[in-house]
Amino acid sequence: MSDDEVFDAEEVYARASGKKTLFTLVLFVGVLAVAVFATSMGAASLGMGESFGAVLAEFLPVEEVSTFAQVVVLQLRLPRILMAIITGISLGVAGAVMQGVLRNPLVSPYTLGLSSGAACGAAIAIVLGVGVLGAGRYVIVINAFFFSLLTMAIVYGISRMRGTSVETLILAGVAMGYLFSAVISLLKYVSGNEELREIVFWLMGGLYTARWENVIILIPAVLFFTLLLMRYSWDLNAMSAGEEVASSLGINVNRVRIICLSLSAVLTASVIAFTGIIGFIGLVSPHVCRLLIGSDHRYLIPCSGLIGALVLLVSDTACRTMISPTEIPVGIVTAFIGVPFFLYLLVSRKRRWWQ
Amino acid sequence: MKLKVKDLSFSYGSANTLEDITMEVDKGEIVSLVGPNGAGKSTLIKCIDRILKPQKGTVFVDGKEAARLSSKDFSKMMGYVPQSTLEVFPYTVFDIVLMGRRPHIGWRVTSNDVKVVARTLRFMGIEEFASRYFDELSGGEKQKIAMARALAQEPKVLLLDEPTSNLDIRHQLEVMNIVKKLVQEKKISAIMAMHDLNLASRFSDNMVMLKDKGVFTVGDPKSVLTPANIENVYGVRAEVRNGHMGRPYVMPIEPI
Amino acid sequence: MNKNRRMAGVLVCLCLLFLSLPVCGEKETVTVVDAWGEYVDVPLNPERIVVLPSTLIELIYALGEGDRIVGRGVGVPAYCPSAEDLPCIASCSVGPNVEAILDLNPDLVIMCSAKGTKPATAIEHLQSAGVPVLRLPSSCEPDTLLPQIETLGLILDKQEETDEFVGFIEEYLDLIEERTEDLEPGGRPTVYFECKEYKTVNGETPMQHHINLAGGTNIAAEQSVKRPIVSPEWVLETNPDIIVVGVSGSSPRTEEVMRGTRDDTRSRPGLKEVKAVEEKKVYTISKKLMKGIGMPIGCLYFAKWFHPDLFEDIDPEAVHREMLQTFFDVELEGVYACP
Numbered sequence: 019m020s021d022d023e024v025f026d027a028e029e030v031y032a033r034a035s036g037k038k039t040l041f042t043l044v045l046f047v048g049v050l051a052v053a054v055f056a057t058s059m060g061a062a063s064l065g066m067g068e069s070f071g072a073v074l075a076e077f078l079p080v081e082e083v084s085t086f087a088q089v090v091v092l093q094l095r096l097p098r099i100l101m102a103i104i105t106g107i108s109l110g111v112a113g114a115v116m117q118g119v120l121r122n123p124l125v126s127p128y129t130l131g132l133s134s135g136a137a138c139g140a141a142i143a144i145v146l147g148v149g150v151l152g153a154g155r156y157v158i159v160i161n162a163f164f165f166s167l168l169t170m171a172i173v174y175g176i177s178r179m180r181g182t183s184v185e186t187l188i189l190a191g192v193a194m195g196y197l198f199s200a201v202i203s204l205l206k207y208v209s210g211n212e213e214l215r216e217i218v219f220w221l222m223g224g225l226y227t228a229r230w231e232n233v234i235i236l237i238p239a240v241l242f243f244t245l246l247l248m249r250y251s252w253d254l255n256a257m258s259a260g261e262e263v264a265s266s267l268g269i270n271v272n273r274v275r276i277i278c279l280s281l282s283a284v285l286t287a288s289v290i291a292f293t294g295i296i297g298f299i300g301l302v303s304p305h306v307c308r309l310l311i312g313s314d315h316r317y318l319i320p321c322s323g324l325i326g327a328l329v330l331l332v333s334d335t336a337c338r339t340m341i342s343p344t345e346i347p348v349g350i351v352t353a354f355i356g357v358p359f360f361l362y363l364l365v366s367r368k369r370r371w372w373q
Numbered sequence: 374m375k376l377k378v379k380d381l382s383f384s385y386g387s388a389n390t391l392e393d394i395t396m397e398v399d400k401g402e403i404v405s406l407v408g409p410n411g412a413g414k415s416t417l418i419k420c421i422d423r424i425l426k427p428q429k430g431t432v433f434v435d436g437k438e439a440a441r442l443s444s445k446d447f448s449k450m451m452g453y454v455p456q457s458t459l460e461v462f463p464y465t466v467f468d469i470v471l472m473g474r475r476p477h478i479g480w481r482v483t484s485n486d487v488k489v490v491a492r493t494l495r496f497m498g499i500e501e502f503a504s505r506y507f508d509e510l511s512g513g514e515k516q517k518i519a520m521a522r523a524l525a526q527e528p529k530v531l532l533l534d535e536p537t538s539n540l541d542i543r544h545q546l547e548v549m550n551i552v553k554k555l556v557q558e559k560k561i562s563a564i565m566a567m568h569d570l571n572l573a574s575r576f577s578d579n580m581v582m583l584k585d586k587g588v589f590t591v592g593d594p595k596s597v598l599t600p601a602n603i604e605n606v607y608g609v610r611a612e613v614r615n616g617h618m619g620r621p622y623v624m625p626i627e628p629i
Numbered sequence: 630m631n632k633n634r635r636m637a638g639v640l641v642c643l644c645l646l647f648l649s650l651p652v653c654g655e656k657e658t659v660t661v662v663d664a665w666g667e668y669v670d671v672p673l674n675p676e677r678i679v680v681l682p683s684t685l686i687e688l689i690y691a692l693g694e695g696d697r698i699v700g701r702g703v704g705v706p707a708y709c710p711s712a713e714d715l716p717c718i719a720s721c722s723v724g725p726n727v728e729a730i731l732d733l734n735p736d737l738v739i740m741c742s743a744k745g746t747k748p749a750t751a752i753e754h755l756q757s758a759g760v761p762v763l764r765l766p767s768s769c770e771p772d773t774l775l776p777q778i779e780t781l782g783l784i785l786d787k788q789e790e791t792d793e794f795v796g797f798i799e800e801y802l803d804l805i806e807e808r809t810e811d812l813e814p815g816g817r818p819t820v821y822f823e824c825k826e827y828k829t830v831n832g833e834t835p836m837q838h839h840i841n842l843a844g845g846t847n848i849a850a851e852q853s854v855k856r857p858i859v860s861p862e863w864v865l866e867t868n869p870d871i872i873v874v875g876v877s878g879s880s881p882r883t884e885e886v887m888r889g890t891r892d893d894t895r896s897r898p899g900l901k902e903v904k905a906v907e908e909k910k911v912y913t914i915s916k917k918l919m920k921g922i923g924m925p926i927g928c929l930y931f932a933k934w935f936h937p938d939l940f941e942d943i944d945p946e947a948v949h950r951e952m953l954q955t956f957f958d959v960e961l962e963g964v965y966a967c968p
Contacts, residue, residue: 266423
């Protein structure tokens with residue numbers, strides 16, 4: 019064989035990889051740009067200059083900024099923007115990993131019952147006013163987190179009994195989702211007006227409770243778990259060709275599956291415990307990415323996270339400002355913005371754009 | 374590289390599907406596993422590749438016990454080509470073949486890996502597909518790509534599970550020719566589970582005929598494919614003629 | 630004007646009552662106005678009543694006729710501990726169990742005005758079984774509280790008690806109105822009311838009435854959503870003079886809970902710089918005092934908080950205690966408001 023052609027294929031591959039890397043970078047810059055833009059958007063009448071000034075004043079002794087601007091931008095807008103970004107990343111990453119590990123394009127934290135589990139935990143905390151760790155300010159958060167992980171454990175346990183087939187796992191997840199939905203319905207049915215409204219609210223999801231103290235914990239956790247999951251990119255790629263092929267490529271399929279599922283469950287649970295149910299992103303971000311850059315998990319995982327962050331950040335900024343000062347629950351806006359975008363990609367078949 | 378299977382038994386649940394299988398494959402040899410449906414051809418392939426864990430028995434690779442090797446080291450020796458490949462998500466052909474490098478690489482793809490993939494694609498005559506999507510290809514092309522992935526592992530033994538089922542006669546011949554060329558040029562061995570006795574006869578050096586969970590007979594195609602053996606194993610009356618290049622050609626007449 | 634209409638309604642009812650008396654031989658009936666303003670005939674002086682909404686149970690207790698209630702809905706009113714022992718005949722406010730109700734053999738069933746197929750079917754079944762059903766508006770709305778007491782007074786034939794109870798409530802509502810109605814817009818402090826973190830109420834909710842009556846201005850009155858989540862930075866920018874946090878739960882809370890909620894609100898990053906926090910004008914109040922017979926007490930608290938100088942002589946807690954002692958014969962327990 020001639021060396022020319024070998025070199026050629028190498029270049030084709032390098033070009034494809036380069037484009038994917040570029041795409042990842044563009045997404046990253048896009049998220050940053052929207053974040054900067056979002057910093058200057060809000061119900062308070064602050065000019066762009068004042069908003070950025072407030073941020074700059076924190077690091078540089080450049081100019082005097084009013085306390086008002088400082089509180090609005092640093093205490094209210096920034097934590098919320100960061101919360102939107104890390105929530106989007108978590109859901110996007112978890113969605114991509116779950117779909118990959120289960121080889122099923124319909125899987126999302128929602129299909130596996132994680133969201134319903136979290137919602138059920140939250141609803142129990144709302145109605146009974148108690149959680150697994152007693153009463154307190156974070157009762158709902160802790161209960162939601164705990165129930166979400168419990169769901170994953172139950173679903174995995176059930177599938178284990180039948181030799182960990184992917185189908186059993188997904189069906190068990192769907193079934194558990196129904197069960198928890200039934201519990202939520204029951205709680206809604208028997209609870210009073212106040213609690214009912216609170217549960218409905220939690221189910222709609224939202225980022226208005228974002229605070230520095232939560233964001234500070236979540237950022238390192240989300241980044242850590244995302245990087246950890248990216249280490250399994252090659253295994254996920256191989257597993258998408260089927261368990262047998264993956265196993266013949268030296269992968270311990272069951273081990274990778276349980277690690278990836280647990281990590282993404284923790285990732286999802288830790289954000290939705292704070293935000294309530296934000297559907298759609300976990301399901302659709304990976305698909306948007308696959309349509310744009312293909313399925314190589316080395317790129318898919320970070321891009322899916324960034325797309326999630328982008329969609330959630332844009333949606334949340336919209337819901338903060340559309341009929342300001344009234345806010346719209348973010349789940350509603352996410353669907354309104356995300357679904358048409360997704361359908362457009364699906365129909366226009368643009369996935370070969372980089373060739 | 375010499376592969377030896379000794380006293381291997383495997384069962385799903387309570388029903389035994391393989392019992393005390395013993396066989397050997399020499400370096401540079403193509404061995405076909407033949408036998409009726411349910412005789413355990415695919416199961417044996419999967420047991421050899423450690424996809425299934427046999428309850429009893431050992432597989433030796435060059436005298437070393439396979440079960441003691443790390444899964445990574447083992448996967449550098451054995452390449453597996455499944456009966457059919459279904460990709461749920463869109464991957465390019467290059468990406469799929471690159472998956473075969475998984476046992477050799479960490480997270481980062483080296484230029485050597487890319488070179489191996491490119492060389493494999495060229496060897497298989499499918500380099501023009503490199504940036505095409507897997508789901509756009511025909512069945513024969515998909516089969517070649519699955520083989521390319523296994524080849525990219527740079528294995529010493531290639532395991533093929535019914536590589537020609539679902540293929541038209543042209544693709545059947547192409548795929549078998551590639552296997553033959555591989556074994557000759559790369560000095561590796563190949564074990565194939567085969568349904569088509571005539572293709573098996575034409576391309577294998579040795580055949581293992583399975584019946585009722587065990588090995589019925591072993592030998593070169595001429596000694597294995599006799600009317601008596603076929604009648605005994607398949608329950609079919611057949612004529613065996615002298616075919617292409619002196620290989621036996623089986624003409625099934627009627628079931629008994 | 631509101632009061633006049635009310636009086637007219639009562640007069641009409643009284644006239645109809647007299648007219649209907651000779652007509653119905655076997656069983657006396659009385660004509661009252663239901664939730665939709667329509668005249669309906671219901672039995673006079675029923676002995677066995679099933680009451681679904683807890684606020685109405687409370688009103689019947691206040692008229693001293695709690696003994697007549699034989700079945701209740703899910704909610705047990707805080708001031709009527711003995712209602713706990715009544716059989717519960719509904720799984721929720723809109724899903725009465727017809728069989729269980731019939732089993733109690735009631736003379737009258739009182740339900741709330743919730744729409745939907747379930748209550749409609751239940752009413753159909755009850756009426757076809759010959760049980761009269763009266764649907765009264767939810768007493769959350771300030772302008773329906775007094776007419777409802779009067780309607781119940783008519784049915785239970787307790788004019789004297791009704792007058793006394795209505796008089797008690799009206800006295801305080803009128804007192805607040807008298808002292809606040811002439812306030813200039815500048816003299817009305819801006820109020821931010823919160824049901825939960827950044828969830829407030831607009832001008833179409835009963836809360837608007839309470840805030841307005843007590844001489845305050847609801848900062849979210851103009852919002853288009855009834856109970857909107859509002860942007861924290863908007864609250865900060867609007868800089869309300871007073872923040873009131875509603876604490877949910879039908880049973881009274883402990884001092885600790887009320888104080889904790891208040892301190893949480895005060896220390897919220899987005900509120901630290903707000904005038905209400907700086908001037909220590911953050912209050913918590915049980916939502917129990919926002920509706921039904923708690924409403925006048927809630928309004929008194931509001932008035933006292935918004936205009937401490939105008940209501941120096943008023944002690945809302947004492948009025949609350951007096952109401953409970955006089956009409957419910959129970960002592961005030963738990964903490965309903967935290968200054």
